[in-house]
Amino acid sequence: MLTAHIPQAYVYKSYAQHNFRQIPQIGRLTQEQITDIDVVSHVLPFKSNNYVINELINWDNVPDDPIFTLTFPRKEMLTTVHYNTMLAAMHSPASKDEIKKVANEIRKDLNPHPAGQLEHNVPMIEGHRLTGMQHKYRETVLFFPSQGQTCHAYCSFCFRWPQFVGMDEWKFAMRETELLVKYLQQHTEVTDLLFTGGDPMIMKNKIFASYIDNILDADIPNLQTIRIGTKALGYWPYKFLTDDDADDTLRTFERIVKSGKNLAIMAHFNHPVELSTPAVQKAIRRIRNTGAQIRTQSPIMRNINADADTWAEMWRKQVNLNCIPYYMFVARDTGAQHYFQVPLVEAWHIFREAYQKISGVCRTVRGPSMSATPGKIQLLGVSEVNGEKIMTLRFLQGRNPDWVARPFFAKYDENAIWLDDLKPAFGEDKFFFEDELKALFNEHISLPETVNFE
Ligand SMILES: *Cc1c(COP(=O)(O)O)cnc(C)c1O
Ligand code: SF4
Numbered sequence: 001m002l003t004a005h006i007p008q009a010y011v012y013k014s015y016a017q018h019n020f021r022q023i024p025q026i027g028r029l030t031q032e033q034i035t036d037i038d039v040v041s042h043v044l045p046f047k048s049n050n051y052v053i054n055e056l057i058n059w060d061n062v063p064d065d066p067i068f069t070l071t072f073p074r075k076e077m078l079t080t081v082h083y084n085t086m087l088a089a090m091h092s093p094a095s096k097d098e099i100k101k102v103a104n105e106i107r108k109d110l111n112p113h114p115a116g117q118l119e120h121n122v123p124m125i126e127g128h129r130l131t132g133m134q135h136k137y138r139e140t141v142l143f144f145p146s147q148g149q150t151c152h153a154y155c156s157f158c159f160r161w162p163q164f165v166g167m168d169e170w171k172f173a174m175r176e177t178e179l180l181v182k183y184l185q186q187h188t189e190v191t192d193l194l195f196t197g198g199d200p201m202i203m204k205n206k207i208f209a210s211y212i213d214n215i216l217d218a219d220i221p222n223l224q225t226i227r228i229g230t231k232a233l234g235y236w237p238y239k240f241l242t243d244d245d246a247d248d249t250l251r252t253f254e255r256i257v258k259s260g261k262n263l264a265i266m267a268h269f270n271h272p273v274e275l276s277t278p279a280v281q282k283a284i285r286r287i288r289n290t291g292a293q294i295r296t297q298s299p300i301m302r303n304i305n306a307d308a309d310t311w312a313e314m315w316r317k318q319v320n321l322n323c324i325p326y327y328m329f330v331a332r333d334t335g336a337q338h339y340f341q342v343p344l345v346e347a348w349h350i351f352r353e354a355y356q357k358i359s360g361v362c363r364t365v366r367g368p369s370m371s372a373t374p375g376k377i378q379l380l381g382v383s384e385v386n387g388e389k390i391m392t393l394r395f396l397q398g399r400n401p402d403w404v405a406r407p408f409f410a411k412y413d414e415n416a417i418w419l420d421d422l423k424p425a426f427g428e429d430k431f432f433f434e435d436e437l438k439a440l441f442n443e444h445i446s447l448p449e450t451v452n453f454e
Contacts, residue, residue, distance in 0.1 A: 010238050010241075010242045011050075012049055012050070012051075012152070012236065012238070012243070013049060013050040014047060014048070014049050014152075014153075015047065015048045015049065015050075015053070016041075016046060016047045016048075017038070017041040017042065017046055020037060020041070020046070020048075021034070023048075023053055025053060025057075025059045025062075028059055028062060029062070029063075033063065033074070036073070036074050036075040037072055037073055037074070038090075039075075039078075039083060039086050039087050039090065040073035040074060040075065040077055040078055040083070040086075041073045042086050042090065042099065042103050043078060043082065043086055043103050043106050043107060043110075044073050044077060044078075044156065044161060044165075044335060044336060045154045045158075045161045045164040045165050046071075046072070046073050046154060046156075047150075047151070047153055047154045047164075048071045048072070048153045048154075049152055049153050049235065049236060051152075051235065051236055051237070051238065051279070052067065052071055052153050052235055055277050055279065056273055056274060056277070057071065058273075066270070066271045066273065066303070066304045066305065067271060067273055067274070069156065069303050069304055070155055070156055070157075070270055070271070070304055071153060071154075071155075071156060072156065073156055073336075076339050077156060077335075077336035077339045078106070078336070079338075082106045082109070085102060085106065086102060086103065086106060089102040089103075103165075107161075107162070107165065110334060110335050110336075111333055111334045111335075112161070112162040112334065112335075121134040121135055121136040122134065123135040123141070123183060125179055125182055125183050125186070128179065130179055130180070130183060132144045132145070132146060132180075133180060133183065135183075135187070135190070136397075136399060137375070137397045137398070137399070137401070138189050138190075138401050139189065139190060139191045139192050140190065140191070140192040140193075140194055140227075141180075141183070141184065141187070141190050141192070141193050141194070142194045142196050143180055143193060143194065143195050143196065144196055144197060144198070145195060145197070145200055145203060145207070145208075145211055147202075147203045147204075147207050148195065148196075148197040148198050148199060148200035148201075148202055148203050149163050149164075149197055149198040150163075150164060150197070150198045150199070150202055151164075151197065151198055151199040151202060151231055151235065152199065152201075152202060152231070152232055152235040152236035152239070153231075153235040153236070155231070155270070156336060156340075157299065157301050157304075157331060157335065157336060157337070157339075157340045158335065159332050159334040159335055160197075160198065161334075161335055163197075163198060164198075177210075177211050177214040177215060178214075180193075180215070181214060181215060181218045181220070184215075184218075184220050184222070184223055185218065185220055187222075188222040189222070190222060190223065191222060191223065191224045191225060192223075192224070192225040192226075192227060193215070193223060193225070193226050193227070194227040194228075194229060194266070195211075195226070195227065195228045195229065196229040197229070199229075199230050199231055199232060200228055200229070200230060201228065201230040201231075201232035201239055201249075202232070204245055205245035205248040205249040205252055206245070206248075208249065208252060209248070209252045212226070212252050212255065212256060213252075213255070216255060216256065216259050216261075223261065224261060224262060225261060225262040225263075225264055226256050226261055226262070226263050226264070227263075227264045227265075227266050228263075228264075228265050228266065229266040229268070230265060230266065230267060230268065231267070231268040233265075233267045233269070233274075233280055233283055233284065233287075233294075234267070234268060234269050234270070234274040234280070237277070237279040237280040237282070237283035238279060238283075239283070240283040240286050240287055241279060241282060241283055241286065246286075250286055250287065250289075250290050251290075253287065253290035253291075253292050254290045254291065256292075257290060257291035257292060258291075262293070263290070263291065263292040263293065264292070264293045264294075264295050265287055265292050265293065265294045265295070266295050266296075266297060266326070267294050267295065267296050267297075267323065268296075268297060268298060269296050269297075269298055269314065269318070270298045270299070270301065270304055270305055271304060271305050271310065271314065272310060272313045272314045272317050275314070275317045275318060275321060276317075281321060284321050284322070284323065288322055293324060294322070294323040294324065295323065295324045295325075295326040296314075296318050296323050296324065296325050296326055297326045297327040297328070297329065298314075298327075298328065298329065299328075299329040299330065299331045299340075300328055300329065300330065300331065300342050300347050300350060300351075300367075300368060301331055301340040301342065302339065302340050302341060302342050303339065303340065304340070306342050306346075306350060307350060308349075308350050308353035308354040308357065309354075309357075310354075311328070311350065311351070311354035312353075312354040312355075312357035312358050315354070315358050315362040315365060316358055316362055318362075319361050319362045324364050325362055325363075325364050325365035326364065326365060326366070327365065327366055327367055327369055328347075328351055328365060328366070328367025328368050328369065329367065329368070329369055329370070329371065330342070330344060330347055330367075330368045330369065330370045330417070330418070331417075332370075332371065332418070333417070333418055341417050342417075343414060343415055343416060343417050344368065344370075344379050344391070344416050344417060344418075344422075345379075345382060345391070345412075345413070345414040345416070346414070347367075347368035347379070348368055348379045348381060348382065350368075351367050351368050352381070366378055366396060369396055370418060370419055372418065372419040372420075373419070373437065374395070374398060374399055374403065374419075374433050374437050375395045375396070375397045375398035375399055375403060375404070376395065376396040376397040376398075377393050377394070377395055377396070377419055378393065378394055378395075378396050379391060379392075379393055380392040380393060380394055380407065382412060385409075385425075385426075388411075388412075388425060388426065389411075389412035390409045390410065390411065390412055390425040390426075391409065391410045391411070391412055391413070391416075391422065391425075392407050392408075392409055393407070393408055393409070393410060393422075394406060394407045394408065395433075398433070399437065399440060400433070400436060400440075403432075403433050406432070408424075408431055408432055408433075409424065409425040409426060410422035410423060410424060410425055410431075411423045411424070411425045412425075
């Protein structure tokens with residue numbers, strides 16, 4: 001009913017591998033860049049929309065523009081070998097199916113499930129594996145509603161890409177809230193339910209509200225916070241402004257708040273540009289008016305946001321818009337990680353420098369943090385003790401809650417990019433949690449970490 005009054009730009013238009021050449025601004029790219037997008041998007045998922053294209057990307061700054069990099073695949077995101085293999089397949093007389101097979105082979109090399117997400121953290125109830133859920137940290141259950149397994153646009157660094165490229169056996173999803181409710185009722189230690197995806201805010205309100213209302217109707221006393229992990233504010237703020245279910249979505253938010261529960265929108269912003277448009281600012285105001293909080297998080301990524309000024313500006317802008325900075329994450333080892341990765345020590349330098357530039361109201365943020373097998377681990381800093389250079393770390397979340405907030409020490413290694421690269425300091429042969437972690441896992445074959453940077 002509103003649609004008639006909405007200017008064209010507000011009607012969602014999606015671009016993907018099959019139609020990206022129709023983007024008017026694509027004419028500003030070279031033929032080579034266009035071919036690269038075509039080749040790489042056969043392997044890594046690519047999807048964008050008219051808001052990102054018209055309001056976020058600065059086309060005068062392409063190809064270096066951070067939002068362009070965040071959105072469009074490029075040659076450097078694949079290794080030369082993978083790139084050439086894909087290019088050759090596309091130029092061969094191979095059928096569509098054969099090309100797909102080549103793409104899938106390459107994807108398998110890219111560590112598509114860095115977490116062994118499918119094996120671990122899947123809760124059980126009455127003998128059923130709840131594959132649409134994850135329960136890793138005592139207080140918080142993640143829920144992957146089956147209709148929320150895509151996004152308004154895709155981030156080129158995203159590790160959830162197996163969900164988007166139709167590698168079905170890697171897909172999480174759960175159709176029913178019934179088992180979820182049962183699980184929450186039985187697990188009274190759980191205080192937080194986190195809707196994640198993909199992006200749950202891709203769901204039409206009718207579906208989203210049915211999940212929420214079932215949960216609210218069950219009146220689960222231990223459930224105190226409902227969180228929604230979303231990039232919709234960054235990629236499609238019209239979800240909360242002019243989409244035909246915008247008002248209804250906000251009303252669902254209101255119902256959560258009125259029920260006495262805390263509603264936290266865990267918003268994913270990678271760059272201050274995403275906070276700069278009138279659309280996002282208005283969407284934030286509308287969400288805040290429902291009584292919801294907005295907390296913000298992002299990974300630190302080379303070629304997108306790997307400098308202190310960008311982070312300081314982002315946190316300050318977020319606080320000015322009444323959002324609460326929450327996490328800075330370290331990129332994980334999947335997909336095009338070689339293109340985006342920032343070593344831990346460098347991430348800490350950037351964090352520290354940015355943190356120094358902002359006042360205390362912005363310092364709710366924690367990081368840099370790795371969502372690793374044993375837990376969320378923060379690099380607190382680099383120091384020297386008795387002549388040995390060390391890295392001090394601590395758990396922000398642990399598989400065993402008792403690990404949390406206990407500092408531990410690794411040998412200084414400026415090239416390390418992940419927990420696996422670190423060795424204990426002071427001549428010790430293992431970290432304090434390792435034996436216990438092995439015991440927790442000994443029924444499993446491998447030790448991958450969990451999904452998710454929310
Ligand atoms: C990050 C994360 C959470 C939430 O952790 P908080 O520190 O409470 O935000 C829950 N489960 C998993 C698997 C996570 O990675
Ligand atoms: S990072 Fe989030 S918004 Fe971006 S593609 Fe992945 S799931 Fe979607």
